Amino acid sequence: xxxxxxxxxxxxxxxxxxxxxxxxxxxxxxxxxxxxxxxxxxxxxxxxxxxxxxxxxxxxxxxxxxxxxxxxxxxxxxxxxxxxxxxxxxxxxxxxxxxxxxxxxxxxxxxxxxxxxxxxxxxxxxxxxxxxxxxxxxxxxxxxxxxxxxxxxxxxxxxxxxxxxxxxxxxxxxxxxxxxxxxxxxxxxxxxxxxxxxxxxxxxxxxxxxxxxxxxxxxxxxxxxxxxxxxxxxxxxxxxxxxxxxxxxxxxxxxxxxxxxxxxxxxxx
Amino acid sequence: xxxxxxxxxxxxxxxxxxxxxxxxxxxxxxxxxxxxxxxxxxxxxxxxxxxxxxxxxxxxxxxxxxxxxxxxxxxxxxxxxxxxxxxxxxxxxxxxxxxxxxxxxxxxxxxxxxxxxxxxxxxxxxxxxxxxxxxxxxxxxxxxxxxxxxxxxxxxxxxxxxxxxxxxxxxxxxxxxxxxxxxxxxxxxxxxxxxxxxxxxxxxxxxxxxxxxxxxxxxxxxxxxxxxxxxxxxxxxxxxxxxxxxxxxxxxxxxxxxxxxxxxxxxxxxxxxxxxx
Ligand SMILES: Nc1ncnc2c1ncn2[C@@H]1O[C@H](COP(=O)(O)OP(=O)(O)OP(=O)(O)O)[C@@H](O)[C@H]1O
Ligand SMILES: [Mg+2]
Numbered sequence: 001x002x003x004x005x006x007x008x009x010x011x012x013x014x015x016x017x018x019x020x021x022x023x024x025x026x027x028x029x030x031x032x033x034x035x036x037x038x039x040x041x042x043x044x045x046x047x048x049x050x051x052x053x054x055x056x057x058x059x060x061x062x063x064x065x066x067x068x069x070x071x072x073x074x075x076x077x078x079x080x081x082x083x084x085x086x087x088x089x090x091x092x093x094x095x096x097x098x099x100x101x102x103x104x105x106x107x108x109x110x111x112x113x114x115x116x117x118x119x120x121x122x123x124x125x126x127x128x129x130x131x132x133x134x135x136x137x138x139x140x141x142x143x144x145x146x147x148x149x150x151x152x153x154x155x156x157x158x159x160x161x162x163x164x165x166x167x168x169x170x171x172x173x174x175x176x177x178x179x180x181x182x183x184x185x186x187x188x189x190x191x192x193x194x195x196x197x198x199x200x201x202x203x204x205x206x207x208x209x210x211x212x213x214x215x216x217x218x219x220x221x222x223x224x225x226x227x228x229x230x231x232x233x234x235x236x237x238x239x240x241x242x243x244x245x246x247x248x249x250x251x252x253x254x255x256x257x258x259x260x261x262x263x264x265x266x267x268x269x
Numbered sequence: 270x271x272x273x274x275x276x277x278x279x280x281x282x283x284x285x286x287x288x289x290x291x292x293x294x295x296x297x298x299x300x301x302x303x304x305x306x307x308x309x310x311x312x313x314x315x316x317x318x319x320x321x322x323x324x325x326x327x328x329x330x331x332x333x334x335x336x337x338x339x340x341x342x343x344x345x346x347x348x349x350x351x352x353x354x355x356x357x358x359x360x361x362x363x364x365x366x367x368x369x370x371x372x373x374x375x376x377x378x379x380x381x382x383x384x385x386x387x388x389x390x391x392x393x394x395x396x397x398x399x400x401x402x403x404x405x406x407x408x409x410x411x412x413x414x415x416x417x418x419x420x421x422x423x424x425x426x427x428x429x430x431x432x433x434x435x436x437x438x439x440x441x442x443x444x445x446x447x448x449x450x451x452x453x454x455x456x457x458x459x460x461x462x463x464x465x466x467x468x469x470x471x472x473x474x475x476x477x478x479x480x481x482x483x484x485x486x487x488x489x490x491x492x493x494x495x496x497x498x499x500x501x502x503x504x505x506x507x508x509x510x511x512x513x514x515x516x517x518x519x520x521x522x523x524x525x526x527x528x529x530x531x532x533x534x535x536x537x538x539x540x541x542x543x544x545x546x
Pocket of ligand 1: 290295313314315316317318319320321322364
């Protein structure tokens with residue numbers, strides 16, 4: 001049993017090492033890609049499949065989050081006669097946490113799964129070897145455009161999710177529960193700061209990079225056969241999901257510290 | 270009796286190559302040199318490590334021990350960046366074609382060109398693609414996607430892609446497998462033509478002994494991870510090693526079988542010559 005634990009540990013550390021090396025190569029390749037106009041069409045193509053095609057599902061996700069928050073929170077607040085504060089609650093929750101995280105999870109499923117399956121299939125049918133055999137770096141040709149597209153577009157997708165979340169929450173509150181819309185928006189404006197919106201969107205870069213990086217890594221290293229590709233997709237989704245939550249947590253702690261030191265002294269400056 | 274090869278004995282030189290996958294020993298001390306302008310054919314039973322050996326020649330696999338040289342430079346210890354330059358001088362035909370299935374035939378063939386040149390004259394590229402496809406009898410299929418091609422057609426497109434950059438070294442992994450006999454012979458002629466006209470150095474893995482005799486200046490037989498025979502067609506035909514005789518005659522006895530079946534065996538529904546009158 002001890003031996004088993006040992007093997008698992010070595011395996012795990014080896015995996016982390018390989019992923020770190022892969023990430024390093026991806027980062028350098030991505031930076032080179034940015035400087036080579038020749039590869040821009042590849043990035044455009046990926047932006048189209050990763051970003052543009054995700055807009056509808058992301059918008060649906062955002063809208064439902066906003067609406068459900070309104071439905072669930074209304075009773076509590078109305079009991080205390082605070083229903084006009086519903087806007088703050090919904091909008092803060094959507095903009096700071098639920099919008100970005102749920103949009104990222106949605107992307108991990110939609111985009112991450114597709115990336116892993118695509119690269120995994122390319123791997124088992126030797127297409128990645130073929131890229132190498134022609135003197136091209138597969139990380140630069142296949143991974144960098146996908147990571148860049150995902151990294152750059154996730155914040156925009158989060159904006160869509162936020163927007164629809166806000167609209168959805170407002171719709172249910174105002175139309176369904178009959179809250180005064182002026183009061184709803186005024187309390188919201190007082191409660192939600194620019195900082196909240198910004199940090200929510202900035203997280204998107206990290207989420208996007210993590211989703212694409214992990215998914216591509218799993219695709220590149222998947223085992224032979226259909227089962228191998230399937231397993232890689234599962235691992236990629238689980239990996240992306242956990243790292244989204246972990247990044248979210250770390251980001252929240254760091255952002256809070258920054259906020260406390262800088263944003264709060266802003267009025268003094 | 271181990272033959273010593275030197276890095277300058279050929280364009281591609283492999284020395285004392287050993288390859289293990291986990292505990293499985295696949296190649297056990299292979300030394301060979303592919304000489305400039307010559308076609309070296311590698312034969313051997315299925316699963317004996319021919320593809321693995323060929324991948325080492327372009328360092329898609331790294332040796333467990335031993336060395337690989339290209340134009341007298343050691344390449345097996347280079348990093349991927351350095352290898353990119355070396356690999357542009359190769360053409361590699363994969364056993365399973367390895368066409369990019371998200372790209373059309375046309376895009377597949379210009380892929381290697383696009384990677385290393387800025388294309389300005391698209392007319393010339395169209396012509397080039399046309400001529401390369403015509404060489405393998407696939408002109409007119411430019412807009413097809415690999416999913417819509419048969420296995421043999423894929424192989425021919427992959428061959429066209431391998432020669433798109435006019436490489437001086439071409440590695441063919443079973444170029445004629447899966448093709449009808451006439452096509453197979455056209456591919457043999459193509460390999461000979463490239464060798465004669467462009468002095469291409471080729472390494473060909475094949476099971477097809479007709480093809481091996483026809484195109485091979487030198488035939489090497491692998492068996493259980495070792496080289497057991499090495500020489501020209503005549504030498505191989507007369508080789509005393511039983512494994513070699515068994516391998517090269519395997520095909521003949523199969524033909525004999527087929528002939529027997531034609532002559533003797535009767536099926537209830539079998540056609541007779543009278544039926545066709
Ligand atoms: N990536 C790999 N991982 C583990 N084992 C491998 C790998 N590639 C090849 N092998 C093993 O190496 C051996 C030789 O394989 P190879 O593909 O070179 O055979 P081959 O001689 O080309 O056969 P064929 O004529 O059928 O193509 C096989 O037994 C295979 O199991
Ligand atoms: Mg093979």
